[in-house]
Amino acid sequence: MKKKIALVSAIIIAAPMLYSFCGFYVSKADTTLKNKTSQVILVRDGNRNVITMYNDFKGDTKDFAMVVPVPVTLQKSDVKVVDQGLFQRLNDYSAPRLVEYYDENPCDGSYKRKDFSSNMAAIKSVSLGSVNEDKAEREYHVKVEAQYIVGEYDIIILSAKESNGLKNWLTDNGYKIPKGAEEVLDPYIKSNLKFFVVKVNEAEKKKLPGNFLRPIQISFNSPKFMLPIRLGMANADGDQDLIVYAFTKKGRIECTNYRNVNIPTGNKIPLFVQKNFGAFYDNLFTYQWNKENQDVSFLEYAWDVSPQNFMKCDPCIATAPSEQDVVQAGVWWLNKDWTDYSDVNEQEEGDGTSPNVHFTRLHFRYNRNHFAQDLMFQVTPNKENYQARYVITHPATGSFTCDAGKKYLQDLKKRRRGELNELTALTGKDIETWQNMAEVKNDGENVKDAAYASLIDQSKEERQSGNRSIAGFVLLGAAVLGTGAFMRSKGIV
Amino acid sequence: MQLKANRWDARYFQMAFQVTFLCYGFIFLHWGTEWLNYFLFIGTGLLFQFIANSIDKRKFSITSLALGGSWKSVLVSCLSLCLLLKTNDWYICIAASAVTIFSKYIFRYKGKHIFNPSAMGIAAVVYLSGNAWISPGQWGSNMVLFFAIICLGCIVVTKVQKLDVTIAFLGTFAALLFARQIVYLGWPTDFFVQSVTTGGLLLFSFFMITDPKTTPDHPVARIVWAITVAAVAFYLTAFKFINGAPIWVLVCSQPLVPVLDHFFKAKRFEWEKPFLELRSLL
Known part of the structure; x- marks a missing residue:
């Protein structure tokens, strides 16, 4: 637990990142806190929930404080800090991946297949500071339900009667409340939620090596299986990304109040994407997200990671999470003596008897306009594996002088035109956007005739004729419906 | 009716x-x-x-x-x-x-x-x-207009749909949600709109609970029954966080239908001409 880890976080999109927890940060200074990608681990079985929140707070951590609405008063044994590397490992394991195939030379050739991983990790470091001490106040109609230190954090569980009291308490204790937070505090208070207020304890922090804040893990029993994102919107400008890693006994989790969409997978894309897979996936995600009207939950990965299942990925781009990782993520039903995870609920039915663990990775990009509600989830019995996986194929080597070789070159051209069209269909970017990359020398002299750059114009023509046929179908459909309506109105049918 | x-x-x-x-x-x-x-x-x-x-x-x-x-x-x-x-x-x-x-x-x-x-x-x-x-x-919320038009269209066209059940159920359910989410908890309007515009709820209200064969025959009994189903479904949704509550409540409440039919006598609903109905009773 006390390993020195200086670098943290890997989020698949290599764009600049902002961050927010499912709660909001209250800042003591006028530091502008920016949010972009949050990462949360959810573990759920029955009514038991374990939530681990990744902390990549940037800026002076003297100013760090976090408020998360929780359904019950958490005791000290319900809160712990976990190894920061856990998130990195889960992300590496479940990130969208690129697979490489090699063509066989029809004139001689041997077939090769190689799995290639492209890991689009962005690395950031976090610095630490300290926060002031804090006192419980009664005049605000705010009740301090519990107060304790866990790891480097001072934790207070507050319950409030009305949002003004909570707001005043926070303000008078030196916290800066983000604009718009008050409106969302009210519904939470009336839903009888408690507020989990976290600050850094300077003294405890100094005892730790490294310069980072560890993820906080909370466990509680509640029929509610949800993530309160609405508070996080209080200090977020624009769109925020959220990656949810979930572990359950039964199967995948899915969102119940937003639509679940599988991110496209298995598509054959041009070879040159390999050089910039991060940008490709970023474009793909943004395009698909807009296409689905933004208010959706994207599935990026789902797999059976039970200890007895030896195939934890196919292809693997990183080591699958170990049993220890899974337990540390909060999977209490795998918990064994060798861990220090002592705060599990021993009364849990089937404790220790069911070693099944199903992993789901969901990717949200939310904003106030399209996400009016917090994220609600359910555990489904869907055990199907799923992965976001894109395929590049290397051309065969050697010369193609034989007849089969000539045919191969023709087929290669055709396939590559298809790959270029696929690239446009996935990312919504016209092929010209990729022209520079396409023109870079991608492969050997032997397949010069089938170079991507020379196929761009042809593939564009192909796509336009494809569009025409879609338009044709739409017109045909409209005509059939129109005729039906006409016949109906004339009483013919 | x-x-x-x-x-x-x-x-x-x-x-x-x-x-x-x-x-x-x-x-x-x-x-x-x-x-x-x-x-x-x-x-x-x-x-x-x-x-x-x-x-x-x-x-x-x-x-x-x-x-x-x-x-x-x-x-x-x-x-x-x-x-x-x-x-x-x-x-x-x-x-x-x-x-x-x-x-x-x-x-x-x-x-x-x-x-x-x-x-x-x-x-x-x-x-x-x-x-x-x-x-x-699974439906998302951007199909609501489409959905509403289709459902209303359905009622207008067929005239046979038991609109009273739909209105009693959906009205009660939506009113209770409104009271809870907007009036009591103070969520903004779009929070409520998202709750009532899920495709599953509309599908249930227009196509499932309306099945005239499994609803009480007497209009008063039918409306009281639909309101009860809505109230229980609301309770389970809002306080017990059960997904798909209306369907469970509907199934559990259906043994009540013969009881209601016993006390509230009314003409049995028939899909088609009477002789076909008799035939299916054989």
Whole structure:
């Protein structure tokens, strides 16, 4: 637990990142806190929930404080800090991946297949500071339900009667409340939620090596299986990304109040994407997200990671999470003596008897306009594996002088035109956007005739004729419906 | 509520609308991968209906399916399964169809089946098999206008739909949600709008709870019953966080229907001409 880890976080999109927890940060200074990608681990079985929140707070951590609405008063044994590397490992394991195939030379050739991983990790470091001490106040109609230190954090569980009291308490204790937070505090208070207020304890922090804040893990029993994102919107400008890693006994989790969409997978894309897979996936995600009207939950990965299942990925781009990782993520039903995870609920039915663990990775990009509600989830019995996986194929080597070789070159051209069209269909970017990359020398002299750059114009023509046929179908459909309506109105049918 | 003269059986319209929703799912919501499930629900549903009908009438004949007019009800029920039930296993699809069809023949009182067939099929496989589920979020919320127009269109066109049940259920459910979410908790309006515009809820209100065969015959009893279902479903949704609560409540409340029918006498609803109804009672 006390390993020195200086670098943290890997989020698949290599764009600049902002961050927010499912709660909001209250800042003591006028530091502008920016949010972009949050990462949360959810573990759920029955009514038991374990939530681990990744902390990549940037800026002076003297100013760090976090408020998360929780359904019950958490005791000290319900809160712990976990190894920061856990998130990195889960992300590496479940990130969208690129697979490489090699063509066989029809004139001689041997077939090769190689799995290639492209890991689009962005690395950031976090610095630490300290926060002031804090006192419980009664005049605000705010009740301090519990107060304790866990790891480097001072934790207070507050319950409030009305949002003004909570707001005043926070303000008078030196916290800066983000604009718009008050409106969302009210519904939470009336839903009888408690507020989990976290600050850094300077003294405890100094005892730790490294310069980072560890993820906080909370466990509680509640029929509610949800993530309160609405508070996080209080200090977020624009769109925020959220990656949810979930572990359950039964199967995948899915969102119940937003639509679940599988991110496209298995598509054959041009070879040159390999050089910039991060940008490709970023474009793909943004395009698909807009296409689905933004208010959706994207599935990026789902797999059976039970200890007895030896195939934890196919292809693997990183080591699958170990049993220890899974337990540390909060999977209490795998918990064994060798861990220090002592705060599990021993009364849990089937404790220790069911070693099944199903992993789901969901990717949200939310904003106030399209996400009016917090994220609600359910555990489904869907055990199907799923992965976001894109395929590049290397051309065969050697010369193609034989007849089969000539045919191969023709087929290669055709396939590559298809790959270029696929690239446009996935990312919504016209092929010209990729022209520079396409023109870079991608492969050997032997397949010069089938170079991507020379196929761009042809593939564009192909796509336009494809569009025409879609338009044709739409017109045909409209005509059939129109005729039906006409016949109906004339009483013919 | 009298059955107004109508040139077409209302179930043709129901089917047309359900197929439209299914096509919407296919084209816009990427449901294409589930075609095998749809095929199984409908195919085995018709087969089971044929078997059940034959056994019921002690007569095996290819024409018995068509003559009973029951294929329309079967298609409506099976299309409801297609629209609501999710599973990865082919045998679950067959089990759902079997429960849907056979429950009509097994659980009946005075010639009227007790349980809404598709609600029963869904509830049975979700609870008993543990390998099927309902996806409340599958519709998204941007299809609401489309959905509303279609549903209203359905009512206007068919006139036979029991609009009173839909209004009583949806009105009560929405009013309670409004009171809880906006008036009491203070969430903004779009929070509430998202709650009531889920496709699953509208589908349930317009196509499932309205089944005239499994609702009380007397209008007053029907409305009281729909309001009760809505109130219990609201409680389970808002306070117990149960997904798909309306379907569970509907199934659990249906044994009450014969009781209500006993106290509130009214003319039995009939889909078609009386002689066909008599035939199915045999």
